[in-house]
Amino acid sequence: MSRNRRPLVLAAAVATAVTLGASALTLPALAAVGGGKAAPPKLELKDGTLDWGLKESFRKYVVGMAHGTIEATDGAKQAAGNGVFTFTGGTGTYDTGTHATATAFKGAVRFASTAHRFDIKIADVKVRTEGKTGAIQADVTLNGATQNDIDLAALDLSAVRPGQGEGGAMTFKDIPATLTADGAKAFNGMYQAGDKLDPATLTVKAATGTPTDKPTHKPTDKPTDKPTDKPAPTPTRTVTPTGTPTTPGRPAGRVVDGSLSWGLKKSFRTYISSGGKVTVAGGAQKISGGYKFPHAKASVDSGAKKVDASFGGSVRFTYKAHGIDMKFSDLKVRANGAKGTLTVDVTTPKGMNNNVKFATLDLSKASYQAKGDVVRLTKVPAAFTAAGAKQFANGTVGSIYKAGQRIDPVTVALSFSEGAELPAVAAEAADGTGATGSGSVGGDTVGGGTGTAALGDAGSLAATGSGLPSAVLLGTAGAAVAAGAGAVYAARRRRGTELA
Known part of the structure; x- marks a missing residue:
């Protein structure tokens, strides 16, 4: 970044x-001795x-x-x-x-x-x-x-x-x-x-040490010197000056809970399900149509229409036979008015790509106003950036995905109070039109072409950096899995070893 x-x-x-x-x-308040400067x-x-x-x-x-x-x-x-x-x-x-x-x-x-x-x-x-x-x-x-x-x-x-x-x-x-x-x-x-x-x-x-246990204000040096001159002008009446009695212990607008629901890309999930495995960790959960990631930290300015939110947990896609191993973690949503970005860390056997600007977000129809103490950005349309599409590149033929290609929408819920109920929103696939089928994978051709269900003309899915001469996957067009949901793929893989 x-x-x-x-x-x-x-x-x-x-x-x-x-x-x-x-x-x-807190740092200890060290007084200067004899007028000299105290050591830091x-x-x-x-x-x-x-x-x-x-x-x-x-x-x-x-x-x-x-x-x-x-x-x-x-x-x-x-x-x-x-x-x-x-x-x-x-x-x-x-x-x-x-x-x-x-x-x-x-x-x-x-x-x-x-x-x-x-x-x-x-x-x-x-x-x-x-x-x-x-x-x-x-x-x-x-x-x-x-x-x-x-x-x-x-x-x-x-x-x-x-x-x-x-x-x-x-x-x-x-x-x-x-x-x-x-x-x-x-x-x-x-x-x-x-x-x-x-x-x-x-x-x-x-470490929270003892410096705050015995403050250096020395309030007891002269406890009997005019003890009633300043009888404490009841400052405690200003504990809640902001007029937020329902959340007296928190600054107004502080996010205390939340989640992000996202399915990545339906056709990719379907492909992995044909012979691979999906693993969630770190508090992430599998939900209908995708995955739910827990709130880590966030800030919301409803008036300025801005959201800056980070989410924990991870989802890992593996397909051993095809040399695929990709983990997505540290998801972040940055929203400003009608536009936003989804940033993720992408880990493969070659290493981690940090803070990849993975997708653009279309927030033109989103509301930043809280309802029931919860701000909801629901089913926000998302599309690959060039950097996001590149994460699926095979070293031989490049990526099957292209910048601007639609992926599953993003749903963000951020709560200002502990008791607020977060919506149980399932991730919703939106590959292309979201239609249930006209021969394409989830409504679009995964390789960005115009044909029926296939992995693109080159036939390569994710070169996930396995360190091996990675799988070149040959798409078998037209073999639909569950009404336009996916395709069956065969893989050819050479074995190799690598020390460094």
Whole structure:
């Protein structure tokens, strides 16, 4: 996405935790001693996590070609399906003077292969940042020889924007990481300095210490000096000055709940259902005609007709026989008047494409006004952007989809109160006209052509970046599944292996 003139980096954003207010973080008020300047205070960090897969192709190599094992211990854990690692129990400090951070995590990960004769252990993982840069530091043991506290990976925070997690945690998602020279040595030269590693996601939380337990106002220094001169002019009568008695504990207009319902594209779902699998995670749910994603954070300005909303959860489409593995997560809706965009993170075996402007939204008929304390943007028409269509590209013949091609509509519901009832709106497919059939897949030809149900003239569906010479899928035109809903496809796939 666009880069601001003032880059938002980890250190500066930790300081904003105070104003974000989810955990009432406060800095101690340190008084100058003897008229001198007090040293800038340090803010303690706790409950940190580091989600980092090191390098996906290396993980695949270890359990694949090398016939080895991966073991996460001592507080580290690995996601299912040979996924990324989570290092837990992070503690550290944020220096309010230099804006530097240092966080240490629990856990170790060991990669071992008897067949390929290597044993690599990564432990005592630390993350430090200052300004736009940072590093992941660790103790690395290669075949019994340990290098302590080496910079394993360099971090680039110049374009990283902070988000807010549970309990006021600050989350810095998908920080770009590259291998250092010391890191390359630790891996016995299998990789080179500068090689791209998996992005890292860092979550930190400012510890709520004792500074606010004993305020420095010194109200009891002279408790008997004219105690009745200022008998407290009843300031408590202004607790609800905004006249919002139904929500006295919240600023007016704050979104507290919500959801996004979306089916991606009906013909694509139908294709996957012919032999693949759909998996939802992170709070997402399968609903009639698509998927429902939970509210993460949002702001609404009904008067200006603006919505900025983010949603959690993910949906993953896999079709092993055809080499397809695509996950859609971190959905965002940005609406301004009659126009809007749907942004998503798209993950394939080749890596993650962050903040893809996936679809344009037509909000010309949408109402931004709340009814029953809920703003509803219902069945908003959506169409592929060029970037969205590109996510389905096969390296040989390109994408079967084109910019401007209709996909399933989007329904957003955002509530201003905990008790408001969110609409149980099913996602509704809108491939083309939404008609139930005239020989086309859901009312349009998936490849953007004019023929009957097919995957386009080239016959390629999603090149999902599987690292293998990906599936070139040959559409079998006209084999309808359930009245114009889809087609039956055959696939041809070559096998290959890839280390990096």
